[in-house]
Amino acid sequence: MVTYPVALGGEQGKLLLLMDTWQDRLGEHHPERSEAIVELRAILLRGLKSSLSGRHREDSANLEDIAQKALLKILENLGTYQGRGKFTSWALAITIRVAYNDIRARHWNNVSLDYLKEQAGDSIPEESVSSTSPDVEAQKKDSLELVRRMIQTDLTTRQQDVLLAALNGMPQEEIASQMGTNRNNVYKLFHDGRKALKRAMEQRGYSRDMLYDSPDTGTYDQTYAQTYVEGGHS
Amino acid sequence: MNVSDQQAEIVKSLLKITREEELNCNELLEVIGEYAEKKLSGQPIDKTLEPVEHHLGLCRECEEEYEALCKALQDIENL
Structure with a gap:
């Protein structure tokens, strides 16, 4: 059960907010949810760019789409994160799967x-x-x-x-x-x-x-x- | 269904490493982040993560995604 420290207000509240995990901050009612989403999206985009550099060239609009699709999937599956490894590693693994599914589907779309x-x-x-x-x-x-x-x-x-x-x-x-x-x-x-x-x-x-x-x-x-x-x- | 010699060899090599219990691709996704972090930092892979190594040896797609994840994690780490 996540408790939200906003009621505390002031410095104490801010400190507790910083201690919240990604999972907490991305929760539906968390006061920092929007900021957390923007931060996570930036990390996913950066990770996508470096992971796909060289082998698969994707234009930036496509990367944005993939990051958005991945973000939605991550938010839908927040409850399945088991805390094994960092949250961002888990989120990046999901993002890369979304990206590769997309790339592979385009590559194989004419083969039955x-x-x-x-x-x-x-x-x-x-x-x-x-x-x-x-x-x-x-x-x-x-x-x-x-x-x-x-x-x-x-x-x-x-x-x-x-x-x-x-x-x-x-x-x-x-x-x-x-x-x-x-x-x-x-x-x-x-x-x-x-x-x-x-x-x-x-x-x-x-x-x-x-x-x-x-x-x-x-x-x-x-x-x-x-x-x-x-x-x-x- | 006709299978070439080369493909039959591939099937044999797959049978060699087939186990009764294996992780599937979704189960792997839950732990691949932890596995990649450990690999990148040179930490030993414990028993609970050994099935990850086994799955990566069998599943070309998960292996490809794992390599991409390592690149991403290295980049994020260097921020």
């Missing part, structure tokens, strides 16, 4: 899940060039074939759609929008799908060593980064 499915249907497994022994190569090939088969047999259609879109670099927010759901549900489909695949492969006798002989996640990161930066759909 159906288009990705069609493209996937056309893809041809690559011939691998490797210096490892024929036995290791055969084992690797088997495991990749098993992955493909399990995707077909052990995932639901929605899990397959999410996996395919993710493998092609489509952002979760965009997948969610096209599937008529939200990012959390997309992450859940992605997570449940991975768990189902993992169980299915282990049940089919693939030991951890055989299953996980792949290079580390660098491959995943590189492919994802490449797809996103270059716009894998274009």
Whole structure:
């Protein structure tokens, strides 16, 4: 319960106001609410400018819009701030998510899940060039074939759609929008799908060593980064 | 649904780090500020924040947002 010190008046009241947290000051009935909003907005804008500098060029009108949208979201969700880390760090994290959702939506606005499915249907497994022994190569090939088969047999259609879109670099927010759901549900489909695949492969006798002989996640990161930066759909 | 060799490898690498319990993107948003502050100040990452590291290893978008957040926090800190 927040108590407001205005009734105290004078220096004592001012001192107590300074001790109030961001969460207090942004509260609906706080006497400093307007000032707190202006201060926070300035911090969000500055953070946006530095976080988006270099990679994503945004004009200042767009940054203002993003900051405003983020501010509304922060005010709506004030009660969810758990006090873990500084308030401004939490607010900036929300602001950056709003900004990136906006950027990603513009980047992917002409790509449909159906288009990705069609493209996937056309893809041809690559011939691998490797210096490892024929036995290791055969084992690797088997495991990749098993992955493909399990995707077909052990995932639901929605899990397959999410996996395919993710493998092609489509952002979760965009997948969610096209599937008529939200990012959390997309992450859940992605997570449940991975768990189902993992169980299915282990049940089919693939030991951890055989299953996980792949290079580390660098491959995943590189492919994802490449797809996103270059716009894998274009 | 046809998956290329490279994509199948990616799926395998994802399975390698898949856990029964994982943070989702919204849960991450609640603690990423604290995680970023600790990382930037060189403080150790305690057990309660370890799932954040795991999620960042799996989720390209959250990782990208985390990097942007670090840039913003560094800039604000230098004000």
